[in-house]
Amino acid sequence: MFNSLSDRLTSTFKNLRGKGRLTEADVDATVREIRRALLDADVAVPVVRAFTASVKERALGLEVSQALNPGQQVVKIVNEELKSILGGETRRLRLAKNPPTVIMLAGLQGAGKTTLAGKLSKHLKSQGHSPLLVAADLQRPNAVRQLQVNGERAGVPVYAPHPGVSSEFEAATGDPVAVARQGVEEARTKLHDVVIVDTAGRLGVDAELMQQAADIRAAINPDEVLFVIDAMIGQDAVNTAQAFNEGVNFTGVVLTKLDGDARGGAALSVASVTGKPIMFASTGEALTDFEVFHPDRMASRILDL
Amino acid sequence: LSSDKIDEDVWDEIEETLLLADLGTEPTMELVDALRSRVKVSGSQDPQEVHAMLREELIKLVDPTMDRSLAVERHAETPAVVMVVGVNGVGKTTTVGKLARVLVAEDKDVLLGAADTFRAAAAEQLATWGQRVGVPTVRSDVDGADPASVAFEAVKAGIDGEVDVVLIDTAGRLQNKVGLMDELGKVKRVIEKQAAVDEVLLVLDATTGQNGLTQAKVFAEVVNISGIVLTKLDGTAKGGIVVAIQRTLGVPVKLVGLGEGADDLAPFEAESFVDALLS
Ligand SMILES: Nc1nc2c(ncn2[C@@H]2O[C@H](COP(=O)(O)OP(=O)(O)OP(=O)(O)O)[C@@H](O)[C@H]2O)c(=O)[nH]1
Ligand SMILES: Nc1nc2c(ncn2[C@@H]2O[C@H](COP(=O)(O)OP(=O)(O)OP(=O)(O)O)[C@@H](O)[C@H]2O)c(=O)[nH]1
Ligand SMILES: [K+]
Ligand SMILES: [Mg+2]
Ligand SMILES: [Mg+2]
Numbered sequence: 001m002f003n004s005l006s007d008r009l010t011s012t013f014k015n016l017r018g019k020g021r022l023t024e025a026d027v028d029a030t031v032r033e034i035r036r037a038l039l040d041a042d043v044a045v046p047v048v049r050a051f052t053a054s055v056k057e058r059a060l061g062l063e064v065s066q067a068l069n070p071g072q073q074v075v076k077i078v079n080e081e082l083k084s085i086l087g088g089e090t091r092r093l094r095l096a097k098n099p100p101t102v103i104m105l106a107g108l109q110g111a112g113k114t115t116l117a118g119k120l121s122k123h124l125k126s127q128g129h130s131p132l133l134v135a136a137d138l139q140r141p142n143a144v145r146q147l148q149v150n151g152e153r154a155g156v157p158v159y160a161p162h163p164g165v166s167s168e169f170e171a172a173t174g175d176p177v178a179v180a181r182q183g184v185e186e187a188r189t190k191l192h193d194v195v196i197v198d199t200a201g202r203l204g205v206d207a208e209l210m211q212q213a214a215d216i217r218a219a220i221n222p223d224e225v226l227f228v229i230d231a232m233i234g235q236d237a238v239n240t241a242q243a244f245n246e247g248v249n250f251t252g253v254v255l256t257k258l259d260g261d262a263r264g265g266a267a268l269s270v271a272s273v274t275g276k277p278i279m280f281a282s283t284g285e286a287l288t289d290f291e292v293f294h295p296d297r298m299a300s301r302i303l304d305l
Numbered sequence: 306l307s308s309d310k311i312d313e314d315v316w317d318e319i320e321e322t323l324l325l326a327d328l329g330t331e332p333t334m335e336l337v338d339a340l341r342s343r344v345k346v347s348g349s350q351d352p353q354e355v356h357a358m359l360r361e362e363l364i365k366l367v368d369p370t371m372d373r374s375l376a377v378e379r380h381a382e383t384p385a386v387v388m389v390v391g392v393n394g395v396g397k398t399t400t401v402g403k404l405a406r407v408l409v410a411e412d413k414d415v416l417l418g419a420a421d422t423f424r425a426a427a428a429e430q431l432a433t434w435g436q437r438v439g440v441p442t443v444r445s446d447v448d449g450a451d452p453a454s455v456a457f458e459a460v461k462a463g464i465d466g467e468v469d470v471v472l473i474d475t476a477g478r479l480q481n482k483v484g485l486m487d488e489l490g491k492v493k494r495v496i497e498k499q500a501a502v503d504e505v506l507l508v509l510d511a512t513t514g515q516n517g518l519t520q521a522k523v524f525a526e527v528v529n530i531s532g533i534v535l536t537k538l539d540g541t542a543k544g545g546i547v548v549a550i551q552r553t554l555g556v557p558v559k560l561v562g563l564g565e566g567a568d569d570l571a572p573f574e575a576e577s578f579v580d581a582l583l584s
Contacts, residue, residue, distance in 0.1 A: 036330055039324060039330045040329075040330055040515055041515075042327075042514035042515055042516070045321055045324050045325050108512065108537075108540070109394075109396075109537065109565070110393070110394025110395060110396065110510065111394065112393075112394065114425075118425075139565070140430075140565070141398075141429075141430045141433040141434060141437075142426040142429040142430040142433055143426075145425075145426040145429050146424075146425045146426035146430070147425075148426075149425035149426055150425050153425075165433065166429065166433055167429070167432055167433045167436045170433065170436055170437045203537075203539065203540040203541075204540065204541060205539075205540060205541055230394065230510075230512070232392070232510075232512075232513050232514060232516045232517075233512045233513065233514060234327040234512060234513060234514025234515065234517075234542070234546065235324070235325045235326070235327050235514065235542070235543075236327075236511075236512045236540065236541055236542035236543075239541045239542075240512070240540075240541070257392075257393060257394075257479065259479060259481075259482075260392070260479040260480075260481060260516065261479075261480070261481045261516065261519060262514070262515075262516035263515070263516070265514070266514070285393070285423070285424070
């Protein structure tokens with residue numbers, strides 16, 4: 001069998017070299033292959049639909065040159081379209097004119113927020129900043145402790161006035177909104193120039209917890225709200241991204257667990273339904289496994305080009 | 306299904322429903338083809354009827370007849386041992402806590418083993434769950450201790466204390482990390498020096514897309530999984546990838562996770578799963 005989409009498309013067009021313009025039937029066959037590849041990579045159905053429509057339009061207008069085979073030409077179109085949705089230049093973190101810069105993290109349960117908080121703080125510290133981590137997840141068992149351990153590993157202080165759920169406090173108590181607000185105050189008085197607020201995981205459909213996230217946002221007026229999403233997510237990426245976009249109006253996206261072998265079609269889904277830039281990639285459990293997001297690598301990864 | 310005759314739009318709608326549930330392209334196309342043949346044979350013109358047939362075909366595929374019971378009966382000399390495995394962040398530790406609650410409610414004597422010695426505060430998290438549901442947790446005092454040793458100690462404590470079930474929580478690991486997968490195999494082999502491992506439950510997050518099948522295949526190779534726990538079904542995700550997993554590996558979904566609380570674990574039911582998938 002053909003391993004990559006690129007191989008399959010090349011074979012679809014094997015006999016077309018120098019045929020002039022591609023016919024509708026030629027293009028339909030191609031678009032079916034592309035659709036299949038995108039769906040297998042977990043790109044969301046509505047995103048696939050829009051994407052293949054625009055590829056089809058461009059492919060129909062394609063002059064099949066002698067030099068390149070049509071398969072390669074279509075692959076080039078697909079790649080360009082993908083990269084344009086995923087964003088050209090990666091946007092950097094917006095730093096506040098008047099410090100502290102406030103960064104809030106939000107996302108589904110288990111996406112990788114608390115780990116990212118540690119990574120981001122270490123990264124910023126290495127750039128000469130003096131970050132403060134704020135433990136505003138008072139709900140997941142020992143989330144506060146987890147952030148404290150990450151802070152210790154990163155060499156970054158953690159503001160954690162409330163222990164959250166732990167062996168001594170088995171039920172959720174404490175007010176995450178108040179902790180977040182006080183955390184930013186603490187950063188201001190202790191002269192930290194960046195403050196990173198870790199929040200509890202929540203579902204897009206959990207209206208109460210989404211309101212809590214919105215309240216945290218309103219209380220701390222962040223410069224960046226980063227939506228953290230697992231690269232393994234499937235079709236639910238659209239629902240979830242939309243719910244968080246409405247709930248906390250995030251400013252950027254972080255794709256996690258990219259060290260796995262999932263294709264990561266969610267990147268395309270989230271970027272195309274929200275128009276928000278993917279800023280960082282999380283690529284492992286260690287605090288150094290963190291990089292700027294590369295749209296071109298992601299495009300190749302999604303389509304196995 | 307909105308229209309009143311079976312045209313291509315109806316088929317597209319059916320296909321889309323299945324794809325949106327993360328069923329995957331291959332099972333989706335097979336199902337639609339099977340359904341098309343059935344409709345052709347029956348000559349049905351009623352979308353409602355086709356919908357009912359779709360539901361039937363799906364239920365057949367999910368297979369209500371599979372044995373989904375948990376092997377948690379104590380042996381003559383040793384406790385039943387259950388290992389919980391899976392990739393990062395899917396809900397393993399939470400599932401151990403919830404499962405302990407269920408077993409305690411059945412009057413079983415339960416012990417937890419914290420063989421995630423890697424992630425920050427993982428053992429503390431498990432111990433909090435232990436306290437919550439009133440069962441002890443065996444853990445190492447040292448961060449980064451050998452997970453196989455902790456699992457061994459936990460099972461040993463279970464044997465000595467004559468408990469009914471020992472639940473072993475393990476660290477999240479991505480299936481493409483060879484070293485970590487080898488480590489997991491070792492945890493199991495070391496436990497088996499003292500007691501049989503009765504269940505290896507693969508925890509799978511319902512939001513997972515097509516990578517779920519790869520997860521299941523690799524974990525099955527390394528630790529021979531005996532059941533799936535499908536977590537986070539309280540969200541909008543349908544968890545359709547388990548259909549391909551069950552079919553490919555013959556490993557049944559046994560439990561579903563429906564929230565973050567201690568009581569949010571339920572047996573898997575094929576019919577309600579399918580109804581949620583189609584809704
Ligand atoms: N392999 C890998 N694991 C990751 C990555 N990021 C986070 N993890 C792991 O994923 C799991 C969940 O990470 P957390 O940081 O606890 O996720 P969270 O979003 O804070 O989870 P909740 O607070 O429970 O919602 C942990 O086992 C992390 O070590 C990554 O990029 N790669
Ligand atoms: N909504 C919902 N959240 C869940 C469910 N199961 C677990 N969670 C949440 O998912 C997050 C991760 O759960 P854990 O039990 O820590 O996951 P894990 O697989 O042990 O994670 P690692 O050990 O870091 O790999 C936590 O915030 C849990 O509260 C569920 O069924 N529904
Ligand atoms: K659901
Ligand atoms: Mg967290
Ligand atoms: Mg865990």
